Amino acid sequence: MENIKDNPIIIDFEPISRRFNVTSLDKTLYEILLGMDIRIRAECRGKGTCGKCRLQIQEGNQFLNPPTKIEQRFILDGDIEDGVRLACQTKIKKTVKDQLKANKNINLKIYLPENILIDNFQILTSGIGKGVELNPAIKKYFLKIPKPSFDNQVADLERIICQLSNQYSHVKIPINIEYNLLKKIPKLLNDNNSEITLTIWNGEKIINLEQNNLSNKNYGIAFDIGTTTLVGYLLNLNNKKIYAVDSKLNPQTQYGEDVISRIAFIKENPKGLEILQSCLIKEMNKIIFNTCKNVNINPHQISEASIVGNSVMHHIFLGLNPIQIGISPYIPIIQNSIDIKARTINLNILKNGNVHILPLFAGFVGADTMGVIISSKIYEENELTLIIDIGTNGEIIIGNKDILAVGSCAAGSALEGAHIKHGMRAAAGAIDSVKIDPKNLEISYTTIRNKKPIGICGSGLIDIVAEMLRAKILTRSGSFSKEIIHHKNFIDNSNVKEYIIVNEHDTPLNRQITISLADIRQIQMAKAAFYSGIKIMIKHLFDHFDDNSLNIEKVLLAGAFGNYIDKENTKFIGMIPDINKDNILQIGNAAGIGAQYSLLDINTRKIAKNLLDKVRYIEIARDKNFQREYAEAMYFPHMNLGFFSNLKEYQNIPKR
Ligand code: FES
Numbered sequence: 001m002e003n004i005k006d007n008p009i010i011i012d013f014e015p016i017s018r019r020f021n022v023t024s025l026d027k028t029l030y031e032i033l034l035g036m037d038i039r040i041r042a043e044c045r046g047k048g049t050c051g052k053c054r055l056q057i058q059e060g061n062q063f064l065n066p067p068t069k070i071e072q073r074f075i076l077d078g079d080i081e082d083g084v085r086l087a088c089q090t091k092i093k094k095t096v097k098d099q100l101k102a103n104k105n106i107n108l109k110i111y112l113p114e115n116i117l118i119d120n121f122q123i124l125t126s127g128i129g130k131g132v133e134l135n136p137a138i139k140k141y142f143l144k145i146p147k148p149s150f151d152n153q154v155a156d157l158e159r160i161i162c163q164l165s166n167q168y169s170h171v172k173i174p175i176n177i178e179y180n181l182l183k184k185i186p187k188l189l190n191d192n193n194s195e196i197t198l199t200i201w202n203g204e205k206i207i208n209l210e211q212n213n214l215s216n217k218n219y220g221i222a223f224d225i226g227t228t229t230l231v232g233y234l235l236n237l238n239n240k241k242i243y244a245v246d247s248k249l250n251p252q253t254q255y256g257e258d259v260i261s262r263i264a265f266i267k268e269n270p271k272g273l274e275i276l277q278s279c280l281i282k283e284m285n286k287i288i289f290n291t292c293k294n295v296n297i298n299p300h301q302i303s304e305a306s307i308v309g310n311s312v313m314h315h316i317f318l319g320l321n322p323i324q325i326g327i328s329p330y331i332p333i334i335q336n337s338i339d340i341k342a343r344t345i346n347l348n349i350l351k352n353g354n355v356h357i358l359p360l361f362a363g364f365v366g367a368d369t370m371g372v373i374i375s376s377k378i379y380e381e382n383e384l385t386l387i388i389d390i391g392t393n394g395e396i397i398i399g400n401k402d403i404l405a406v407g408s409c410a411a412g413s414a415l416e417g418a419h420i421k422h423g424m425r426a427a428a429g430a431i432d433s434v435k436i437d438p439k440n441l442e443i444s445y446t447t448i449r450n451k452k453p454i455g456i457c458g459s460g461l462i463d464i465v466a467e468m469l470r471a472k473i474l475t476r477s478g479s480f481s482k483e484i485i486h487h488k489n490f491i492d493n494s495n496v497k498e499y500i501i502v503n504e505h506d507t508p509l510n511r512q513i514t515i516s517l518a519d520i521r522q523i524q525m526a527k528a529a530f531y532s533g534i535k536i537m538i539k540h541l542f543d544h545f546d547d548n549s550l551n552i553e554k555v556l557l558a559g560a561f562g563n564y565i566d567k568e569n570t571k572f573i574g575m576i577p578d579i580n581k582d583n584i585l586q587i588g589n590a591a592g593i594g595a596q597y598s599l600l601d602i603n604t605r606k607i608a609k610n611l612l613d614k615v616r617y618i619e620i621a622r623d624k625n626f627q628r629e630y631a632e633a634m635y636f637p638h639m640n641l642g643f644f645s646n647l648k649e650y651q652n653i654p655k656r
Contacts, residue, residue, distance in 0.1 A: 009063070009092060009106040013038065015228065015253035016112065018424055018455060025094055029055065029110065030087035036454065036509060040116045046088040051075075054116060056254060057083040057090075060108030063099075065091050087116075111254040129375035129593035136237040137202045137354065137602045138303045140215040141168055145194040156185045164198065177206040178352045184209055199303050199350075202339075202602070207352040208303060219243070219302045221288060221349065222595035224368065225280070225309030225317060226250060226391060227259055228416065228425070229560075231592050232287035234295065234302070240600050244291035251279040252316070258413060259312040259393065263326040276316045277345075285348040302349035305342065306599040307357045308591045310366035310393065314357060319345065330363030335612065337605060358598055359608055362617045364408035369395045370608050371594025372558050376587060379404055379611065383553035388530060388576065389591065390415060390458075390561040396533050396620075398541060398552070405541055405616040409533035414522035415458035415561050422501075422513045424455030431460040431501065431513070432564060436467035441489055443501060453502045453513055459564040464501065464515055465523050466569035469636055473499065475654045476636045478524050479517060524634045527575035531638065532629035533620045534577065540618050554583045558590040574637025578646070 008021035011032070020032055027035070030046045030053055044050035051074035057064065067080050068089045075084050096106055143163050146152065154162065157177060165173050188196050188209055197215050199208035218237040223230065227250060234244040255276060256262040266272035285299075292299045307317060311332050315322035318340070320333045342353040358367040358374075369389065378385050380401055387397040394411035397404070417423030417430075424430050429451035435444045445460065447453050456464065468474040472481050480490070480497055489500045491514065498514035507513055538551060555576050557563070567584045570576055576584070597604045620626060632639040641650055 009096065009108070011060075011108045011110060014058070014109065014111050014257065015249055016117070016425055016427060019421065022092060025092050025096070027091065028088050029085075029090045033087060033112075038112075038117070038454070040087060040112065042088060044088075048086065048088055051086065052116065053087040054084055055087050055113065056111040057085055058109040058111050058254070060106065063092055063096050063106055063108060065093055113251075113254070129587075129590065129597060130377040130380075132240070132597040132601045132604065134238075134240050135601045135603060136218070136220065136304075136599060137356070137605075138218060138220060138237050139200050139203075140218045140238075141171070141198045141200065142213040142215040143167060143196055143198060145189055145196065147194060156189055157182065160185070160196070160198070171200070172203060175200065175206060176204060180352070181206060181209050201304070201354050207354065208350055217297070217301055219297060220304045220306070220599040221291065221302050222306045222592065222599050223284060223287075223308070224371065224589060224592035224595055225284075225307060225313040226368070226591075227262075227310060227313060227393070228253060228391070230280075230283055230287060231589060232284065232291055233592060233596055234288075234291035235596060235599055237304075237600065242596070244294040246287045246290040246294075248283050248287060250313075251283050252276050257418065259310065259322075260326060262312060262316070263322055266321065267323060273316065273319065273321055277319045280313075280317060281346055285346075288348050299348050300350050303353045304599060305347060305349055305353065305355045306595045307355065308367045308371035308595040308598075310368050310391075311360050311363050312366075314360055314367050317345070318357065325363040332360060332363050335360055335362075337608060356598060356605065358595065358605075359612050361406050361612070361615060362408075364393065365395055365406045365617060368591035368594075369397065369406055370611065371591035371598075373397060373404075373406075373594070373611060373615075374597050374604055374608060375590045375593035376556055376558075378556075379607075379614070381554070384551050385554040385556060386534060386552045386577070387556040387558055387587075387590075388534075388562065389558040390530075391559050394526075394530055394533070396530070396537055398534070398537050399615075403541055403616075404611070404614060405537055405618050407533055407537050407618040407620045409529040409620055411526045411529045412522065414519075414526045415461065417455065417457055417461075419522050420456065420461065420519045421498075421516055422455050423461065423519070424457055426457040426459075426560065426564065429454035430457035431455070432457055433566065434460055434463040434467055434501065436464075436471045436473070438471040441471055441473070441484075441487060443489075445501070452506070452508050454507060454509060456501065456513065456515070457564075458561045459566065461515075461519075461523055462565050462569050462573060462575070465520060465636070466566070466572045468499070468515075469573070469653055470649075472653055474520065474636070475656050476650065477656045478520050478634065478636065479656065481654055523573075524636075527573055528630050528633035530575050531577075531633040532626060535629050535633075536620045536623045536626055537618050539625070540616070540623070552577050552579060554585070555579060556590075557584065557586045558588070560589070562586055563588045572637065572649070574633065574635070578637075 011020045041052040048070040071086050071089050145163050197210045201207045220235050220237045222233045230250050231247040255265045288299045312322045324331050337359045338357050340355050342349045342355050343351040358370045360366040384400050389395040394409045396407045417425050428449040430448045431445045431453050432448050433446045490497050498516045500512045500514050502513040504512050563586045
């Protein structure tokens with residue numbers, strides 16, 4: 001057996017953010033994945049006969065064996081050139097040992113397409129909004145058109161419009177029509193007893209004509225385009241009911257983990273924007289197909305789509321180059337909402353259907369934040385309310401009926417498991433909650449879907465930090481407490497101390513799941529970004545701090561991560577202000593709810609337009625106090641303990 005224990009080769013598997021240190025050159029990628037308990041589609045179980053175990057080598061192709069004859073049979077030449085391989089046929093070359101001797105670092109990056117992953121990710125689709133009226137932009141009208149005669153020589157279209165105003169007096173005339181529908185009119189009126197259904201968008205344009213009475217079949221689809229995940233909600237526009245929901249990983253992840261790396265991909269590739277836009281729309285079309293299939297309707301019966309997403313996702317969806325968003329002063333191409341025809345971007349709904357994209361605030365505060373504001377109706381609150389939307393980037397919204405501000409903080413993706421040695425996204429086997437008994441330091445935990453633990457997701461990481469503080473394993477500055485460093489739960493890994501969360505024999509990984517100070521530092525940076533961002537925004541809004549509570553009366557946690565974290569622990573480590581736990585609410589995928597509201601009530605679009613003028617955008621990182629505030633907030637819960645009411649809980653935790 002080829003053992004290379006002293007010089008590990010690193011493989012990063014994306015989009016699941018799992019890292020593997022190679023210690024043996026005998027295993028195929030399929031065997032490595034099995035060993036990590038990452039289940040992939042492999043119907044022939046590695047025999048090379050099913051061709052299902054396709055993955056993509058993004059970096060480090062040169063360290064792998066050349067494609068085998070089996071791979072050449074299953075994979076097109078062009079795809080092989082793009083790094084597509086079969087996991088069961090791919091191994092690290094034996095010759096890498098020479099490079100290891102020369103102390104060269106070997107790092108591979110491998111993308112696992114969603115269709116080969118068997119344990120799907122936990123993607124949050126539900127959320128809580130404040131409710132919405134039913135007044136959609138899309139309305140359907142059933143008409144019986146009178147036959148023409150010598151006494152009624154009015155042209156077909158004009159007869160239709162006249163009948164519309166006769167049957168539905170509230171509809172305002174004039175009404176326009178899509179040119180391509182004119183050709184359909186004679187056949188529709190002749191074939192079918194002159195009974196037709198009109199679809200009108202925004203009270204101004206006929207976008208569809210159908211035979212018979214189809215006025216009860218009125219559908220729309222709302223999308224939340226996240227950097228990591230996509231969620232689509234198929235809605236009945238006549239009764240506000242959600243008919244189906246589907247979610248997928250954003251396929252752009254294979255070209256870059258976050259928005260900055262996707263902008264870099266566009267910069268470096270002449271066709272980068274086209275590639276990112278088309279893979280996104282293709283995946284959205286799959287969501288449309290799946291949701292329609294669920295309720296047995298044709299995708300062309302969907303007359304409108306509404307879209308929210310961060311500014312970079314928004315631009316890529318529209319085929320607009322987001323490069324400027326990545327460069328100071330971070331200017332988007334368009335800020336207002338926009339309506340485009342579905343056919344212009346190949347979104348597979350009614351070809352004349354409308355796609356409404358909600359407005360965005362700034363380069364780093366996008367239409368998803370508008371979605372959160374619309375669904376939470378923070379602009380109607382009496383109490384000063386803080387909303388944090390925790391995703392790959394962090395958005396902060398503070399306000400009430402009198403005042404409203406938004407800002408963005410660079411929270412990084414540690415809370416999604418990235419840059420954490422044993423971190424992972426929320427998927428089966430991720431440790432999602434942890435308790436440590438302060439008396440004997442015994443650890444208990446739960447995992448998603450009760451699978452054997454294979455890594456730690458964001459909510460588990462917050463719990464670990466909070467529990468390590470309570471058990472005095474960690475100091476408030478984020479180092480391991482000197483009194484406890486010799487405890488048996490610590491191991492030395494190349495002279496770096498790590499704390500064991502799960503023992504080797506309790507995981508399928510055959511090695512411990514640990515947490516190191518480098519991991520703790522990532523969590524500190526994320527929580528400090530939020531806390532300091534909130535403080536800076538309060539200062540801009542009110543020109544002072546009330547340090548004990550920062551004046552905030554209510555906290556809403558939006559986004560997938562916000563939905564699963566322990567509220568008390570989030571407060572305990574100092575990520576959010578110290579307010580009563582009962583006033584901290586988890587509102588789930590509020591951005592997605594906002595997209596739904598925009599589909600169901602056209603007035604929501606007017607509110608969004610007005611909010612663009614009303615809401616203050618605060619550039620947090622440019623504030624002169626930001627660095628100091630950030631450094632102080634790196635402490636657990638904060639350098640200045642006086643900000644926190646439950647002082648007793650922290651008193652026995654060493655500061656350093
Ligand atoms: S597992 Fe069947 S070809 Fe690889």
